[in-house]
Amino acid sequence: MRTTIVAVLLGATLACAIPTPAAPAIHVMLLDGESGGAYHAWQETTPYLKRMLEDAGLFQVDVVTAPPRDGDFSTFKPDWSKYQVVVGNYDAPDERWPDSLKASFEQYIRNGGGFVSVHAADNAFAKWKGYNLMIGVGGWRGRNQESGPHFYYQDGKLVPDPAPGNAGSHGARQPFKVVNQVTNHPITKGLPKEWMHVADELYANLRGPGENMTVLSTAWSDPANHGTGHEEPILMVISYGKGRVFHTTMGHDLAALNCVGFITTYQRGTEWAATGKVTQKVPPDFPTADKTSTRAAYNPPAGWNSPGGAPRRGAKQ
Ligand SMILES: [Zn+2]
Numbered sequence: 001m002r003t004t005i006v007a008v009l010l011g012a013t014l015a016c017a018i019p020t021p022a023a024p025a026i027h028v029m030l031l032d033g034e035s036g037g038a039y040h041a042w043q044e045t046t047p048y049l050k051r052m053l054e055d056a057g058l059f060q061v062d063v064v065t066a067p068p069r070d071g072d073f074s075t076f077k078p079d080w081s082k083y084q085v086v087v088g089n090y091d092a093p094d095e096r097w098p099d100s101l102k103a104s105f106e107q108y109i110r111n112g113g114g115f116v117s118v119h120a121a122d123n124a125f126a127k128w129k130g131y132n133l134m135i136g137v138g139g140w141r142g143r144n145q146e147s148g149p150h151f152y153y154q155d156g157k158l159v160p161d162p163a164p165g166n167a168g169s170h171g172a173r174q175p176f177k178v179v180n181q182v183t184n185h186p187i188t189k190g191l192p193k194e195w196m197h198v199a200d201e202l203y204a205n206l207r208g209p210g211e212n213m214t215v216l217s218t219a220w221s222d223p224a225n226h227g228t229g230h231e232e233p234i235l236m237v238i239s240y241g242k243g244r245v246f247h248t249t250m251g252h253d254l255a256a257l258n259c260v261g262f263i264t265t266y267q268r269g270t271e272w273a274a275t276g277k278v279t280q281k282v283p284p285d286f287p288t289a290d291k292t293s294t295r296a297a298y299n300p301p302a303g304w305n306s307p308g309g310a311p312r313r314g315a316k317q
Contacts, residue, residue, distance in 0.1 A: 026271065028274070035090075037308075041253070049251075051298075085114030086108075087116040087118060092125070093126075094141075111242055114270075116247075117134075119248070122206065124138075126143045126147065132209055134240045136208055136247060137167075145165060148209045150162075151210050154231065158215050165205065169226065170201040176196070176222075177220070178218070178235075178261060180192075185216055187269050193289075196293075198258065214236065233249070234248070235265055253307065258298040260283060260293040
């Protein structure tokens with residue numbers, strides 16, 4: 001009898017000691033391997049993008065590095081199905097991927113996979129129809145009016161402007177104010193309506209099909225800094241088949257990544273693209289309408305210089 005009681009008590013104690021199983025980690029593929037130039041140093045930014053997701057406590061991240069521009073793509077067959085979401089820190093021209101690879105990625109997203117396009121990932125694959133449907137709008141690599149209209153916000157509405165012109169521009173890297181145009185989406189819910197982003201490229205003149213695209217946040221592209229005078233899309237969500245896409249144009253270099261606004265929307269956007277929900281709270285150090293906010297944990301290394309050197313402007317990335 002006594003043995004039974006002890007056994008029962010011991011069993012109860014053990015049951016209490018076993019922690020509640022954590023929610024299963026969201027499996028993320030962080031894709032890198034090429035960029036349009038040394039100014040987009042994916043070898044440098046990928047570890048930060050990886051750590052930002054890991055620090056959110058929800059994600060398990062594998063980095064998948066595509067072969068270089070002269071590499072062999074015949075054996076590059078990522079197992080998309082192992083992941084709920086792919087984060088693109090990758091920018092390559094149309095001819096880089098064989099049709100079979102493009103088809104497998106389209107199928108993965110169409111069947112419900114998630115995709116996150118970070119900064120110059122929206123420069124990639126200018127003529128790949130499926131990719132442009134996923135990202136909604138993009139710039140450079142020969143995009144122009146044939147790629148689709150230039151989308152911007154005006155009088156509280158998204159305007160598709162078909163006027164001819166090249167796609168993709170930005171001024172010098174300066175801090176700028178982001179305005180959340182949609183405040184009830186899981187990614188932007190609870191964030192300040194307006195918040196200051198650190199010095200970064202403010203992408204403008206992006207063009208594309210813009211189908212099934214909701215622009216969550218914009219920023220005013222200042223003509224005094226080679227801008228368009230329009231509220232340009234900064235954060236977007238797009239649906240492609242059953243798949244969800246989160247597109248952020250922010251994040252040129254390590255200095256630009258270290259903005260609590262970027263970090264928070266990137267963490268939330270990745271969760272949303274993977275699951276359709278956001279469980280992460282807004283952090284107390286989120287930037288305000290007149291003050292930027294960074295985290296020491298993501299400061300660039302001592303002595304770091306932006307690999308692009310002096311800020312570029314005009315038609316360059
Ligand atoms: Zn850039």
